[in-house]
Amino acid sequence: MLLARTTFGLLCRQTAFRCAHRTYATAAIENLRNIAIIAHVDHGKTTLVDQLLRQSGTIKRLSTLEQLQLTPAASSSPASGPGEAPTRLDNGFITRVMDSNDLEKERGITILSKCTSIMWNGMQINIVDTPGHADFGGEVERIMSMVDGVVLVVDATEGPMTQTRFVLSKALERGLKPLVVLNKADRPTSRPAQVESDLFDLFATLGATDEQMDYPVLYASAKQGWAQAEPPVLTTSSESGVELAEGSDGTMTPLLSLILSGTPAPTHLSRNDSFRMLTVQLESDPYLGTLYLGRIHSGEIKVGDEIVALAPADASDPSATNTDTDKATDTPTIVATGKIKKLFSRLGLEKVERQSAGAGEIVSIAASLKLPPGVSGINLTFAVSSASSDPSQLKPLPSTPISPPTISTYIYPNDSPFASREGTKLTSQLIRDRLYKEAETNVALRVLPGPTTESLELRGRGILHLGVLFEQMRREGFEFAIGPPKAVLKPDPEFVEKGGEPNESTGAGMLEPIEECVIRVREEYAGSVIEKLTLRKGEMKAYHAADSEAGGEEGFVRIEMDVPARGLIGYMAGEFKNDVHGEGTLNHLFSRYEKYKGPIGSRRTGSLISMAMGESSGYAMAPLQARGIMFISPGTQVYPGLVIGETNKPGDLSVNPCLKKQLTNIRAAGADEKIVVAPPKQMTLEEYISWMEEGEVVEVTPKSVRLRKVDFKEKRRGGGKK
Ligand SMILES: Nc1nc2c(ncn2[C@@H]2O[C@H](COP(=O)(O)OP(=O)(O)OP(=O)(O)O)[C@@H](O)[C@H]2O)c(=O)[nH]1
Numbered sequence: 001m002l003l004a005r006t007t008f009g010l011l012c013r014q015t016a017f018r019c020a021h022r023t024y025a026t027a028a029i030e031n032l033r034n035i036a037i038i039a040h041v042d043h044g045k046t047t048l049v050d051q052l053l054r055q056s057g058t059i060k061r062l063s064t065l066e067q068l069q070l071t072p073a074a075s076s077s078p079a080s081g082p083g084e085a086p087t088r089l090d091n092g093f094i095t096r097v098m099d100s101n102d103l104e105k106e107r108g109i110t111i112l113s114k115c116t117s118i119m120w121n122g123m124q125i126n127i128v129d130t131p132g133h134a135d136f137g138g139e140v141e142r143i144m145s146m147v148d149g150v151v152l153v154v155d156a157t158e159g160p161m162t163q164t165r166f167v168l169s170k171a172l173e174r175g176l177k178p179l180v181v182l183n184k185a186d187r188p189t190s191r192p193a194q195v196e197s198d199l200f201d202l203f204a205t206l207g208a209t210d211e212q213m214d215y216p217v218l219y220a221s222a223k224q225g226w227a228q229a230e231p232p233v234l235t236t237s238s239e240s241g242v243e244l245a246e247g248s249d250g251t252m253t254p255l256l257s258l259i260l261s262g263t264p265a266p267t268h269l270s271r272n273d274s275f276r277m278l279t280v281q282l283e284s285d286p287y288l289g290t291l292y293l294g295r296i297h298s299g300e301i302k303v304g305d306e307i308v309a310l311a312p313a314d315a316s317d318p319s320a321t322n323t324d325t326d327k328a329t330d331t332p333t334i335v336a337t338g339k340i341k342k343l344f345s346r347l348g349l350e351k352v353e354r355q356s357a358g359a360g361e362i363v364s365i366a367a368s369l370k371l372p373p374g375v376s377g378i379n380l381t382f383a384v385s386s387a388s389s390d391p392s393q394l395k396p397l398p399s400t401p402i403s404p405p406t407i408s409t410y411i412y413p414n415d416s417p418f419a420s421r422e423g424t425k426l427t428s429q430l431i432r433d434r435l436y437k438e439a440e441t442n443v444a445l446r447v448l449p450g451p452t453t454e455s456l457e458l459r460g461r462g463i464l465h466l467g468v469l470f471e472q473m474r475r476e477g478f479e480f481a482i483g484p485p486k487a488v489l490k491p492d493p494e495f496v497e498k499g500g501e502p503n504e505s506t507g508a509g510m511l512e513p514i515e516e517c518v519i520r521v522r523e524e525y526a527g528s529v530i531e532k533l534t535l536r537k538g539e540m541k542a543y544h545a546a547d548s549e550a551g552g553e554e555g556f557v558r559i560e561m562d563v564p565a566r567g568l569i570g571y572m573a574g575e576f577k578n579d580v581h582g583e584g585t586l587n588h589l590f591s592r593y594e595k596y597k598g599p600i601g602s603r604r605t606g607s608l609i610s611m612a613m614g615e616s617s618g619y620a621m622a623p624l625q626a627r628g629i630m631f632i633s634p635g636t637q638v639y640p641g642l643v644i645g646e647t648n649k650p651g652d653l654s655v656n657p658c659l660k661k662q663l664t665n666i667r668a669a670g671a672d673e674k675i676v677v678a679p680p681k682q683m684t685l686e687e688y689i690s691w692m693e694e695g696e697v698v699e700v701t702p703k704s705v706r707l708r709k710v711d712f713k714e715k716r717r718g719g720g721k722k
């Protein structure tokens with residue numbers, strides 16, 4: 001198998017690359033190019049990297065035998081269970097090869113940035129594929145500190161979206177000159193002229209310099225493997241759906257050439273100074289422990305060298321420490337010393353072992369460093385130890401502060417009646433150890449003490465960010481319960497200055513995170529989306545009608561609204577999908593903190609709660625369908641307090657889904673009526689998290705995700721209603 005299947009990906013960030021033992025000389029600095037591929041989610045970054053790897057000859061087409069070995073996974077359905085992530089082939093190549101961990105394959109999204117490199121015309125191009133989802137945006141920002149250029153990929157139909165704006169603004173702030181690729185230009189819905197004009201406006205709005213405004217544009221289909229300087233002609237007469245420009249050779253060569261000519265070599269970095277490197281990402285290697293990824297900022301390093309790790313210059317940088325054992329220092333300090341054990345760089349999917357490396361190169365370092373507890377390995381500056389005699393050499397490199405978490409939830413050991421049936425890791429101590437370990441590499445995550453000694457508070461960048469962590473933990477055998485997510489509020493300094501006492505539970509004197517939303521929906525559904533979001537304290541910023549160019553695809557409108565993060569939590573789970581009948585997208589991005597906007601009434605209907613222990617039956621469930629939508633099917637084990645469905649009306653309802661037909665020996669005259677139970681509504685872990693309300697927890701085990709009432713017994717005594 002070409003790809004080393006990792007047992008788990010994001011959280012331990014295990015390396016997904018094969019290790020190759022070959023000699024690999026330090027590339028001359030002028031022959032190096034370091035680029036990041038940045039874009040909004042799904043605009044085609046990973047598919048583009050596939051083509052660069054293939055067309056540069058870095059990865060080879062699989063042999064027939066290798067393809068056959070992949071067949072079971074390749075043909076598995078998207079609904080395959082954990083650990084059976086499908087691998088799709090395109091013309092003998094594995095598609096989206098950089099999305100190498102199972103969660104990425106299953107969800108079809110990139111979660112972790114990953115580096116690779118290709119050789120092209122005697123030059124070495126280091127490429128970083130980045131995630132497009134907003135929850136992982138902080139990671140992209142940090143990755144950009146390693147590169148001298150970015151390829152900004154924009155979907156030629158959708159145009160610039162929220163995350164395009166975010167990543168572009170970060171690239172421009174860093175003084176990088178983007179190369180623009182209008183991707184998916186093969187799609188019949190593509191509208192390159194309008195997208196180009198929107199993009200130009202975006203560059204201008206973001207304050208691009210004259211040089212940055214002068215960005216080159218290529219039109220491409222990462223899927224079909226071509227890029228060219230002219231928009232293609234869309235046609236129905238060819239299989240590909242496009243007629244390429246005259247002279248176009250139907251390959252990615254124009255993009256590769258543009259990367260070489262349009263990205264500066266890192267010649268501003270000196271190999272004569274002493275060694276320094278900023279760590280921007282961590283990986284976990286089963287044999288070597290933590291691998292620290294970064295670009296060598298100066299000097300050269302070789303295996304066996306002694307190094308020191310310096311804390312970030314700005315001690316208030318939250319990434320320096322992100323657990324409750326925070327012990328920030330005012331001055332840069334040496335947090336650990338050690339020796340370089342191994343050095344690696346990447347070529348294609350291989351991790352190449354190196355003996356030495358120099359400034360400008362992107363490397364992973366395995367070192368015998370023992371970081372103090374609670375100190376993150378990210379944003380540390382590694383410096384060569386012999387320079388320690390000269391303190392002026394021990395300056396930490398500037399690092400990117402991590403965006404603050406906006407979502408918070410509590411995690412508890414599972415104490416449901418079904419606890420410990422399916423998992424192996426159950427105790428609060430195991431959960432605690434796992435989460436503190438996670439916080440060392442997952443920089444956007446904060447782990448804080450919870451309301452009880454058994455619980456912890458987790459703060460993250462969004463439901464997906466936390467959901468991926470929970471999903472990973474259940475695959476590792478953990479069982480736990482999660483409380484309802486909340487937006488992270490912070491005290492309003494103005495209010496405090498005036499002597500007020502902010503109150504987190506009422507929101508008085510607090511600030512709350514506001515998300516910038518871009519919504520694409522069919523015109524007929526726009527009204528209900530706007531109404532719902534306005535009720536959730538959203539404010540409309542712009543409305544592009546379906547017949548306007550900015551509306552995009554025919555019949556679709558584009559709505560821009562600012563909505564408090566807490567207003568979006570419940571809405572994103574299911575309700576939006578229902579409102580737009582499955583056809584539409586809602587993208588959101590943290591924008592700013594604003595004064596608390598007052599309570600948001602829940603528009604959710606109630607829960608159908610089981611009051612019985614046992615196995616649900618079709619006989620009992622059939623009549624319950626008139627009361628709401630079921631989350632379970634007949635034959636499911638239930639317990640009192642388990643939420644088995646959603647009521648039609650507000651207010652919870654306790655029901656018995658386990659009733660069995662009384663068998664008698666009197667034969668009825670007619671045949672039994674056929675029992676028909678509709679298939680249950682299936683929600684993902686993240687949908688459950690978003691959907692639950694105060695007083696409920698989501699129970700997560702390796703095999704099940706269930707929603708239950710926390711104190712059901714007391715409520716039942718009160719009549720079964722909330
Ligand atoms: N028609 C068409 N589809 C494409 C093209 N490029 C990518 N796609 C499809 O778009 C989807 C998303 O592609 P990815 O390469 O995973 O997108 P991404 O930008 O890496 O996504 P994230 O990493 O999750 O942000 C896949 O289904 C691709 O097959 C293209 O040029 N044309």
Ligand SMILES: [Mg+2]
Nearest residue numbers: 045046109110
């Ligand atoms: Mg991707």
